[in-house]
Amino acid sequence: MKNTTALLLLFLSVALFYTFTRPYYEKVQTLRTSAADYQNVLDNMSRIAETRDQLLVDYNGIPKVEIERLGKxxxxxxxxxxxxxxxxxxxxxxxxxxxxxxxxxxxxxxxxxxxxxxxxxxxxxxxxxxxxxxxxxxxxxxxxxxxxxxxxxxxxxxxxxxxxxxxxxxxxxxxxxxxxxxVSESDTTLVKTANELSxxxxxxxxxxxxxxxFLTDFSTAIPSEPVGRPNPFDVIGRD
Structure with missing residues (x-):
């Protein structure tokens, strides 16, 4: 009788685990994984923001005339x-x-x-x-x-x-x-973006x-041509 009761309790425990406990356990594991992913995203976003701010500081430190020269x-x-x-x-x-x-x-x-x-x-x-x-x-x-x-x-x-x-x-x-x-890549990850910025x-x-x-700028400005009359509302006279 005792053996039968023990086997019955064991069977009920196993059934209870697979019926109720296991699904909730799997959900908890999924939530833990999602939480880790979200934390990773937040860490990468913070890293990107810090890198961006530092790059902006470096860029703003370059004289405008040098930026124009680089553009040429x-x-x-x-x-x-x-x-x-x-x-x-x-x-x-x-x-x-x-x-x-x-x-x-x-x-x-x-x-x-x-x-x-x-x-x-x-x-x-x-x-x-x-x-x-x-x-x-x-x-x-x-x-x-x-x-x-x-x-x-x-x-x-x-x-x-x-x-x-x-x-x-x-x-x-x-x-x-x-x-x-x-060219923007649709599959670019935050990690890849952070690494590229770094x-x-x-x-x-x-x-x-x-x-x-030593390099010499040989470019010359192209003057813009006037278009139309200075005041389009002026009365057009006749010669």
Missing amino acids: VLPDHVDTVRMAQELDTIASAHGIALKNVRIDAAFAQDASLPVLPENEKPYNKITLTFGFISNYANFRRFLEDLEKSLRIMDVRGLVFQNSESGLSEYQTSIDTYWLRAP GIDFKNNLFTALAYR
């Missing part, structure tokens, strides 16, 4: 008019008149095409080709100015043809670059480095 070193968009004008400014300083300036269509189209992850870079580039006639001395000075231009310009190709007059005809191609717009390092010594100070 590697601009965030393509402005073919300004690039052509900048090249013309450099060339005209050495008595060189550029001709047949064009943009390589293969590179120009890259900006509108989707970027594959394995080929993704934080920057893009275009190739400009142009020709001119010059003597060798002015040609060398022109190349030296391209080298020290604030805008990054890499000479990629050069073809020339000599003549008895001392003037040569040159055909040159250069690469220049611009920053890609950042990896940013402002190197203020860049602005005092001789190689950076």
Whole structure:
């Protein structure tokens, strides 16, 4: 009888555990996991906020003029008019008149095409080709100015043809670059965001480095053209 009662109680205990206790236990475990996840999110948000505040302090400590210069070193968009004008400014300083300036269509189209992850870079580039006639001395000075231009310009190709007059005809191609717009990722986690922000390092010594100070800004402001009448409500007179 005692054995039967003991077995019955054991059976009831097991049944009670699986029927009532186990489901509540699993819910408690789920809540503990959720609480840990929420705490992790809060910790990461706090970490991101602290990193953001420090980055803002570092960024605000950079002189405005240096931020403008950096924007010319590697601009965030393509402005073919300004690039052509900048090249013309450099060339005209050495008595060189550029001709047949064009943009390589293969590179120009890259900006509108989707970027594959394995080929993704934080920057893009275009190739400009142009020709001119010059003597060798002015040609060398022109190349030296391209080298020290604030805008990054890499000479990629050069073809020339000599003549008895001392003037040569040159055909040159250069690469220049611009920053890609950042692509937001829908699956970006707070941990990944925090790690990326923590990896940013402002190197203020860049602005005092001789190689950076040596660069020259050859860009010129493009004046805006007036549009319409100063006062559109004025009566239009007749001649």
